Amino acid sequence: MDDLRIRAATPDDLDSVLAFWKVAAEGTSISDDRDGVERLLARDPGALLLAETGGDTAGTVIAGFDGWRCHLYRLAVHPGHRRRGVARALLAAAEERFTALGGRRADAMVLTGNESAHRAWEAAGYAAEERWRRWVKPLTDAAV
Template sequence: MEDLRIRAAGPSDVDAVLAFWKVAAEGTSISDDRDGVERLVARDPGALLLAEYGDGELAGTVIAGFDGWRCHLYRLAVCPERRRRGVGTALLTAAEERFARLGGRRADAMVLDRNAPAHHAWRAAGYAPQPQWSRWVKPLTD
């Protein structure tokens, strides 16, 4: 796959990631702001993974968080023009490798119900919806 590389995001990537998510991510999150992403990168420097082509073109992202017990995947997003070319698979492989290094044994993913194209990608990567679980959310800020 033409010179695609995966690397951890750093503080200098925050603005590019936020701009990328406006184009490539389905919907927004309460934490999709500079403070939220800066906190993520500072607290867990390896969690926000970026897929880039050789010229620095941002092609995809995933947040691969590990709390010491469970592995959590968020914000798998691929540039619309780069979809169905293995970018998402490469990101998920890198995330799972990170989890294995950290001792993680089980991963869960946050996937919007209405994002049907993403369901295909997650299933292709071996993930399955868990209908017996319900996601309960409480925003901690306004």
């Protein structure tokens, strides 16, 4: 995609990002609401990256760095833009961000049953880490 542009999201993007995730993202998250994304941008303003083409959102990724680990979430590409390099461009931008911040290794949250996502992550050089399992504890009653 020649006109693909990657940029950090701003608070003005929140409603469109949430609507985008309903179309393009697999599954939902407890933080998929305006308050959750506002907290993300307040805590780490450059973390939510948007891929845009022709003025429309083509993809997103959250590239969060806590000073210790580099975490990738919400890699999502609009169905009409898949298999055109959008995910690859988003991951390259995320990895550049991590490197600039001093990050050493990126990890990604990927749904176990999302086979098409597995192929995309593998194509980008990521591998499933079978030695660890994610453990979770909901901190609110609204947890999904």
